[in-house]
Amino acid sequence: MTLPYISATAEADDLGAGRPLPHLDQDRWMRPxxxxxxRVGTAALALMLASYLLFATLIMAAAQNTRGGALCLAVALVVIAAALRLLRVGVWVSGRGLRQTSFFSTVTVPWRKVAAVRTAQQPVKVLGLPRTVQGQALIITRKGGEPLRPQFTDHNADFLGRVEAFDIAADAIEGWATELA
Incomplete structure (x- = not known):
């Protein structure tokens, strides 16, 4: 018995054979x-905290405590914004360039200014904490010789305990750089 979604997937893979870029729309920013x-677990816990804060806001509003309700609402909105920003952290690619998004800043480098994208063994932070261990990092070097801060590592919140996923993602980003730089 053939399953229609499996054959459709196989046909789609055959159509994209020979294309190094995984996405047809190269103008859209995507995370490869x-x-x-x-990262998802931390954001889920933060959103759960925000839901409790919003419920506290409702209780305070019902009790006509507007200052406390406003404070709880403001804290809940900050927690929600932080959780959404946490989910956006990472390396994004498009036909225009490479974007490295951290929690507080974003650096966009056009492909013409990317000198090299490679993986290297070096000390890396575990989950962004001060503790460092030996691991792999994706090093993105600009044409001025200045590398970006390595936040794409096999010990960050996206790849901790998933070394194969790190290798696949690093190869995908290196493929984009080879094709478009």
Missing amino acids: YGVGPW
Whole structure:
């Protein structure tokens, strides 16, 4: 018994054979890997905290405590914004360039200014904390010789415990750089 979704997927793979870029729309910013479980879990816990804060806001509004309700609402909105920003952290690619998004800043480098994209063994931070261990990092070097800060590592919130996923994602980003740089 053939399953229609499997044959459709196989046909789609055959249509894209020979194309190094995984996405047909090169003008759209995309992350060439899935968000990791540590990042999703942290954002889910933050959103759960925000839901409790919003419920506290409702209780305070019902009790006519407007200052406390406004404070809880403001804190809940900050927690929601932080959770959404946490989910956006990572390396994004498009036909225009490479974008490295961290929690507080974003650096966009056009492909013409990217000198090299490679993986290297070096000390990396575990989940962004001060503790470092030996691991792999994706090093993105600009044409001025200045590398970007390595936030794409096999010990960050997207790839901790998923070394194969790190290798696949790093190869995908290197493929984009080879094709478009």
